[in-house]
Amino acid sequence: MIWVDTVLQGVLLGGLYALFALGLSLVFGIMRLVNLAHGDLIVFAAYLILMLVTLLGLGPFVAALIALPIMFGLGWALQRVVLNRVLGTDILPPLLVTFGLSVVLQNALLEGFSADSRRIPAGWLETASLPVGPISLGVMPLLTFLSAIGVTLALQFIFYRTSLGRAFRATSDDPVTASLMGVKPASVFAQATGIAMVVVTIAALYLGTRANFDPTTGPARLIYAFEAVIIGGLGSLWGTLAGGVIIGVAQTVGAQINPEWQILAGHVAFLAVLLVRPRGLFPRAFD
């Protein structure tokens, strides 16, 4: 029974990792941009939600709902004003810019919010659980996982059922030809980053209610997000979700054998997948 519990908890943990990874996957899939500030943007969004909760007295979910359009706007502006200028054939300048952004964000947050560790209060939901036979599953982890599925479905819909998604895919495949057909890559990229920031906000909601955060916690979990993207196959949204779940389950199962192996097991699972499928489990296209 302990093993069933361990695997289930791992799947739920995977939902959190998938939420971290989906924004990263989206941005990388469309513009081949590795966003090293992703973790810090999640922490930034968590502070934004926390501010809305404490200043306006809102519930965390309502606060996140208000934060979504704000973050979309910030993402759009970030891409328009900063990142579009450095995108090109060379992948190094955008990498350096996002690295710099990460340092700037951390220190700005430290100035603004001090080094105190904070948390988004979620009231009774924090400790609520759902008994499933002899196992009890936390309501928040369950919501996290369902949100990860919801976000994947929504992104999948945008990508494959809307004209915006067609523009995303076209720009991703060949920006020059796409712009010949009337698609403006700069504008498409800005919208993609905006959507990625919406996903970041959802991740921030669940990270901020699950554990404490302070201005320096951003980068710590970035590595799991990268691993989830790579395991899933670059550009595949369902693959990213699967990648998150694989790392989550590997960690809990590893910990069940010995807590010292928890983090290691996640990394070993990542390497094992790469050995068997060097392009990830569900690579979207061969490019």
Added chain:
Amino acid sequence: MLTRRRLLKSAAAGGLVTSAGGLFAPALAQGSPVRIGYVSPQTGPLAGFAEADAFTIEAFNRIAAEQGLNVEVIVKDSQSNPNRAADVAQELIIDDGIHLMLVASTPETTNPVTTVAESEGIPTISTMAPWQPWFIGQQGNPGDPGSWRPFDYAFHYFWGLEDVIAVFTAMWDQLDTNKVVGGLFPNDADGNAWGDPNTGVAPGFAAAGYETVDPGRYQNLTDDFTAQINAFKAANADIVTGVVIPPDFTTFRNQASQQGFNPKAITVAKAILFPQSVETLGEAGHNLSSEVWWSANHPFTSSLTGQSCAELARAFTDATGRPWTQPIGFIHSLFETAADVIKRTEDPTDPDAMAEAIAATNLDTIVGHVEWNGAGVPDFAAQNVCKTPLVGGQWRRNDDGTFTLVTVENSTAPDIPTQGEMQPLS
């Protein structure tokens, strides 16, 4: 994190204090001032320990000027990084030519600084790290007690693991439990010291009749504690203890509630030291317990300002708008001891005279009596270690969501009054 701007800022802050000290100096006494170097983690994850630095040094400079002490405090930021702490200690000794080194706040700060100062022959007063990691951690071979040597210039006052064991078990004795303790020990300096099956807390707990369940070392900033929770459930543990960082403790506490594990007592170090960390837990923070080294309730007064503990705590809150925390008393006592030592030293520029004066200290400070007489300390460390009292406390949640630390166990230091009884969590 080390950045150019932060470096400039801390350098500027250091310079400011220097010049402030210099302003007082010429009018008050002839000759050059006694230079005190102080290393503390003003930025980074340990920044909470250094919260009261500016407040304390301002008071120290004021009193020193009133009493005609010609001193100058030079502050350096360790940025919560042991390597950086060693570097700035070196700078203080070589570039600033300090006569006395003060250092505080976790072995990550005290050990590198003390090691550098000892090798350079600069007298050092250190505090706020359990004495075992401080004394044994600085030895050439921590694994071989025969090789341990006392220090000539380094003096430390705080409590030790044996005190934590005594306080924790005494707190649990107040409750009706099955005496099974689950341990959360991470893979870091503290976790490895506490969790060591031979020299950690487990043998001490066993001597008091408590059985320890230790699932093994985990990494800090882990996202899942299912394995530990299952192990504690399987062993039917009524008590949880450990040295956990705040984010991990929140994750553990939530997951434990979600997965139906409700122990009768959770007594942890580190995670619930600061009221800000406890507040993030909300209702789940009520009745969590921890060791208490200083509080506004302690019956001591400052030899420097004459303030009682409650008055010092209130002055800090008035000056900064923040609640009192345990490190405030210890930072204050560090400067109390420094002032006392400088007053008693004939020639403060002579390191040996200064070290002798420190060894001869016999002072009632705001954290208790400081005297390096070897009381309660094993022979090998008696020369360098002085123990201050330790009691046990519980966080009680107020109606407005803030928390109050209530002393509930004082059998190890009966002169510190209790304010309540230990209450079970559920």
